[in-house]
Amino acid sequence: MKKTMLSKTMMGRTAVKVLLATTLLAGVIAGQVGPASATAAKPTAAPIMRDNLSKYGLVKDVELPVTVEAGGLSYTLEKIMIYDAKSKDAQALIKKYGYNVERKYFIWTKITITNNSKTVVQFSSKDLSEKWRLYFGKDALTVMPQSSANKLNSKDALWVWKLEPGKKLSTYQAFSYDENFKTFVIWVDNKGQFTEKYIVKRAVE
Structure with a gap:
């Protein structure tokens, strides 16, 4: 038991x-x-690739995006890619938007422009003065997209544009270039006022 x-x-x-x-x-x-x-x-998240400037010996003194303003017009460079005009990437954009590029380099930019003034700012038949320029030792030339040459404020490939006071536009714009890359400056010129901003003060030799 x-x-x-x-x-x-x-x-x-x-x-x-x-x-x-x-x-x-x-x-x-x-x-x-x-x-x-x-x-x-x-x-x-993978970092956003905003430029390939170093490929051409251009080492940035400031990081993108960069904003430059003159006469109430604010220009922000969000992204810039430089391509050999004969490259696959360049040719895809050239054919898509109908660019005619005869120079060595095709430059593709993503930008935002804002009208902080009290009057209309535009690039059109009423005002053909270019409001900004990209300078690499020589001026890069803007290239007209045949697909949207007559489309006001295109968000895909910019040519003619018009901004009322307080309005902004985010879009893409193409340039061509045929010289050595020695520096990189953005010039904004509007309503008699001029501002410049160095992205690259001097290229690496």
């Missing part, structure tokens, strides 16, 4: 130990899952 009672007691204790072990194990697992899921590293 005593042996039987002892066996039952031992069996009871063993069952309790197993139950406690199972409970503790479940708690450990839950503890591991909780904090791990809460502190799991979020995927890091």
Whole structure:
């Protein structure tokens, strides 16, 4: 009888130990899952490639985007990519928008322009003066997209544009260039006011 009672007691204790072990194990697992899921590293977004200037010996003194303002017109260069005009990337854009490029380099820019003045600012038949220029040692020339040459404020390939006071436009614009890259300056000229901003003061020799 005593042996039987002892066996039952031992069996009871063993069952309790197993139950406690199972409970503790479940708690450990839950503890591991909780904090791990809460502190799991979020995927890091890939950095935006805003330029390839270094490919041409142009090391930036300031990082893009860069904003230059004159006479109430704000010009922000968001992105600039320089291509050999015969390259695959350049030819894809040239054919898509109908550019006629006879110079060595095709330059593709993403920009935002904002009219902070109290009067209309435009590049059209009513005002043919260019409001900004890109200078690399010589002026880069703007290139007209045949596909949107008559489209006002194109958001895909800019040519003619008009901004009422307080309005802005984000778009793309193409240039061509045929000289060595010695520097990089943005010039904005509007309503008799002129501002320049050096992106690259001097190219790496």
